[in-house]
Amino acid sequence: VVRADKRERVLEAMERLGYVANTQARSLAGGRAQVIGLLVHDLGAAYTGEILRGVDEELQTLDFDLMLYTTHRVRAKESRYVSMLTSGMIDGLLLLLPLDPGAYLKALRERRFPYVVIDHQGFDDFSPTVTATNWQGAFEATTYLLNLGHRRIGFIAGSPDLSSAQERFEGYKAALESQSIAFEPELVAAGHFRHTDGYRAALTLLNLSRPPTAIFAANDASASGAVEAIRSRGLSIPDDISIVGFDDVPQAAAMYPPLTTVRQPIAAMGLAAARLLYKYIHDPALPTERIQLSTELIVRGSTGPVQMR
């Protein structure tokens, strides 16, 4: 029997001496580590930073810590890292835009290790995911350009491995089709969501014998690359050519001209993913949940009506 006042005194002493439970020992003994892992492949991107912010914010309220891993876009590192987590360092794993999830997710699932995939889906039907309405966003953006009178609309694609990139491409094509505009493969330039990809892709499009009057880039980073390319050709935005991005990263509004783009609630996606992961950590038997957040077209200064020739 421990008297209440004694308990008080012990608690007070713990506080005074600055006692903190040893997390390592706790998790070794079978308790919670109170740590989740986040695996990203490109720390440099503003998009990644926004996800990080959202994850961090939720973890704060959940009282979890964060271990951050980067694959630096090296596919092979993904599975290596994922298997390392087996060692019990983390209670759950957040995968941002995994390049090759098929390789290890089945194993994770069999082991009932909690994880959530952010912004990528369709590679299996059992993984919990958090995504945005990519198709709709792309459809809306393309339709907006069509309504401005543009008929030749270039598309700068994102990494073809990622469902978000595929869906945006499909949305673009669907919008053209819905207004009976023929889809022209020459108006699609490859890319991987990076600034330099956008730069190169835009140059390709501008070099066409009949260049587009508007370009829809699969994300803001490649849109900013496209802006740079267009400007390097002495063309003006939006007078000579309109440009639309996707994401609405913080600097999209600070660009010149401010970028018209499809807003994706990036930080909210990170937050939702962290919250969902938390649920799985507490009950790994929970059914697979798939959260989809909606996008919204933000019209700024980089788009305008098609010009007379």
Add this chain to the structure above:
Amino acid sequence: VVRADKRERVLEAMERLGYVANTQARSLAGGRAQVIGLLVHDLGAAYTGEILRGVDEELQTLDFDLMLYTTHRVRAKESRYVSMLTSGMIDGLLLLLPLDPGAYLKALRERRFPYVVIDHQGFDDFSPTVTATNWQGAFEATTYLLNLGHRRIGFIAGSPDLSSAQERFEGYKAALESQSIAFEPELVAAGHFRHTDGYRAALTLLNLSRPPTAIFAANDASASGAVEAIRSRGLSIPDDISIVGFDDVPQAAAMYPPLTTVRQPIAAMGLAAARLLYKYIHDPALPTERIQLSTELIVRGSTGPVQMR
């Protein structure tokens, strides 16, 4: 006695079965956790992202993992987090721009816990630090504006608690003095390194009865806020007013007009700090080392000669 071929077979089997040592157990038993912590207070800033990139890059080669903590600019959280590290989760700690290091660094030092402070110094004389030549950078930037003919140069200050902000302010004043220009307190506007601070500060400066013809902002984030403020007044950069930042974050070049700024090797600072921390982890008795990386003025389009009236 274990024969070499047997050893080989065991090793091969470990590999095949995907054995990974349990990090928790290892560190509990007195080994290395192979994890370092990074404490930042603002995940949203591009500056933080760059530091993160540098730290991550070095950790990659050092084969260390990273735990990321955010204080969200709450001073009190700093010491709470720092004491949590005592629990043995990490082998060393990187502190980015700590707001109140005096409160806990002495304890860390007494405990011989390895740590390195990034971009802040002068609060004690025993903490290992990695900084940049803030004073020189500010001196050079201000001198450049003076050489363009500007005589009324506004200064948007950074967080007064941080030595980097103080040194940039001192460099600014020293440059004025070196050319016998009187320092005018009304040309200094307070700020905390954030976009909104720069916006507000620039408005204050523009509202002066004799507004400045050039503004030197203590970092790029506040410079971009200033740009927004200046543009909202219908003024043009650099024709009506020149603007210089500090940091050269990736988006500085993408701004319009591209920002003249003092380049700080931000990622390199993170990298150097991680490397230095690694040395301390392996030998806590190493003497205090202070690394200072140099800055460089990058002239872009946001600055020009003072205009005739």
Add this chain to the structure above:
DNA sequence: GTGAAAGCGCTAACAC
């Protein structure tokens, strides 16, 4: 050199 045993600081399971 190798093998056995102790123990890091906790949690869980058990007896009281």
Add this chain to the structure above:
DNA sequence: GTGTTAGCGCTTTCAC
């Protein structure tokens, strides 16, 4: 409810 014990997976020490 409370006190005790075993044991998580390693590293270290010590005996061989």
